[in-house]
Amino acid sequence: MLSKRAKYAIKALVYFGHKEDNSPVLISQIAQSENIPQKFLEAILLILKKEGILDSKKGRGGGYYVVKPLEEISFAEILRIFDGPIALLPCVTHDYYKQCEECKDEATCGIRKVFLQLRNITVKHLKDATIMNVVLDESEK
Amino acid sequence: MLSKRAKYAIKALVYFGHKEDNSPVLISQIAQSENIPQKFLEAILLILKKEGILDSKKGRGGGYYVVKPLEEISFAEILRIFDGPIALLPCVTHDYYKQCEECKDEATCGIRKVFLQLRNITVKHLKDATIMNVVLDESEK
DNA sequence: TATAACTCTAGTAGTTTAGTAGAGTTTATT
DNA sequence: AATAAACTCTACTAAACTACTAGAGTTATA
Numbered sequence: 001m002l003s004k005r006a007k008y009a010i011k012a013l014v015y016f017g018h019k020e021d022n023s024p025v026l027i028s029q030i031a032q033s034e035n036i037p038q039k040f041l042e043a044i045l046l047i048l049k050k051e052g053i054l055d056s057k058k059g060r061g062g063g064y065y066v067v068k069p070l071e072e073i074s075f076a077e078i079l080r081i082f083d084g085p086i087a088l089l090p091c092v093t094h095d096y097y098k099q100c101e102e103c104k105d106e107a108t109c110g111i112r113k114v115f116l117q118l119r120n121i122t123v124k125h126l127k128d129a130t131i132m133n134v135v136l137d138e139s140e141k
Numbered sequence: 142m143l144s145k146r147a148k149y150a151i152k153a154l155v156y157f158g159h160k161e162d163n164s165p166v167l168i169s170q171i172a173q174s175e176n177i178p179q180k181f182l183e184a185i186l187l188i189l190k191k192e193g194i195l196d197s198k199k200g201r202g203g204g205y206y207v208v209k210p211l212e213e214i215s216f217a218e219i220l221r222i223f224d225g226p227i228a229l230l231p232c233v234t235h236d237y238y239k240q241c242e243e244c245k246d247e248a249t250c251g252i253r254k255v256f257l258q259l260r261n262i263t264v265k266h267l268k269d270a271t272i273m274n275v276v277l278d279e280s281e282k
Numbered sequence: 283t284a285t286a287a288c289t290c291t292a293g294t295a296g297t298t299t300a301g302t303a304g305a306g307t308t309t310a311t312t
Numbered sequence: 313a314a315t316a317a318a319c320t321c322t323a324c325t326a327a328a329c330t331a332c333t334a335g336a337g338t339t340a341t342a
Contacts, residue, residue, distance in 0.1 A: 001225075001226065001228075001229055001230070002229045002230060002256075003329095003330070003331085004330080004331065004332095005330085005331080007230070007241070007252075008243075010252055011243070011252065014251065014252065016285080018216040024287095026286095026287075027288080028285080028287090034243060035242070035243035035244075035245075037245060037331080037332065037333085038234070039332070039333060039334080040331065040332055040333085042289085043290095043332095045288090046289070046290085048287085056287090056288060056289095057287085057288085057340085058286090058287060058288050058289085058338080058339045058340055058341090059285090059286065059287060059288080059339055059340030059341045059342090060285070060286045060287070060340070060341045060342060061286080061287090061340090061341065061342085062286075062287050062288065062340075062341085063287075063288085064288085064341090075255060084142075085142065087142075088142055089142070089143060089148070090142070090144045100148070101173060101176070102149075102152070102176035102177060103176075104176075108279060109279075110155065110274075110276070110278040111148075111151055111152065111155065111275060112276035112280040113275075113278065114216060114266075114267075114275065115143075117266065118263065118266050118267070121262055121263075121266060122259065122262075122263065125255075125258065125259050125262060126255075127257070129255040133251075134251035134252060134254075134255065135251070137251040137254065138249060138250075138251040144298090144299070144300085145299080145300065145301090146299085146300080166319095168318080169317075169318090170303065178300080178301065178302085180302060180303080181300065181302085181303075183299055183319080183320085184301095184321095186319090187319085187320070187321085197318090197319060197320095198309085198318085198319085199307080199308045199309055199310095199317090199318060199319050199320085200308055200309030200310050200311090200316090200317065200318060200319080201310040201311060201316070201317045201318070202309090202311090202317080202318090203308090203309075203310085203317075203318050203319065204318075204319085205319085241297065243341080279341095
């Protein structure tokens, strides 16, 4: 299961996508609109800022705004930031590779094969799913 | 990530699959061969028994043996037993459905759509992956 | 200079994970 | 009948993670 962190992050980004302009938005505004605990959301937006996806302006009239193009922000990227690897086994992750401790021979492990293929399918799907795609899809109604 | 429980369960089942006959196997034998802590494996095998996948014989000469055909045991089934739902959001699970608390309208949620498709792809892949398939694949060397 | 707004450090209750310990029960064999 | 092999079951634990909350601090603009 996704962590709430990741889910909230995606929700917030989609919220940005539905806005007309790119003016700064208050945390409190997003929190209210999306039913997310405000303090929790604060921490999440901070992380998105550290990752170069959002930026913020302090002081009166400040808030958060998007800096990375929405069509370049994929679900895969967000999941990796908040929930770590997408693969289900350490021995098939891309960025966090670790051998399974109890494994006798990785090269011939049939279990690994299944999860390697699954990882590839999943990553493809989650890379194709960008924030922009979701925004466009939701606007079609 | 998979839990170790689920990974060990799959490893144990594949181990059964590589045996010639279906005579009872000692927990200690599997634990040793697959590098799994024995006491932990005990609990796992007990669960597989409760699920009707294994059965056991007590006393001297006893042990565990498979009762469900290996070509009918899929990774999907094992994952569901040990790690719960395969879907990444509660609102797209099959057996454990729960609305996302903060969701405004499930029917139009673009995020949900992404994870619903992903779930379908994943489940298909994990249902096609049976213990028997892994055993056959590993025997081809 | 007041205040709106982000920043950052702590802490916390609850749950899950990956085990371990040990007593109890069953059954085949001697 | 005794013995020992082997599964069964309950209880416990350390460590990590999740989803928050509290509150003080900093910055910038009107």
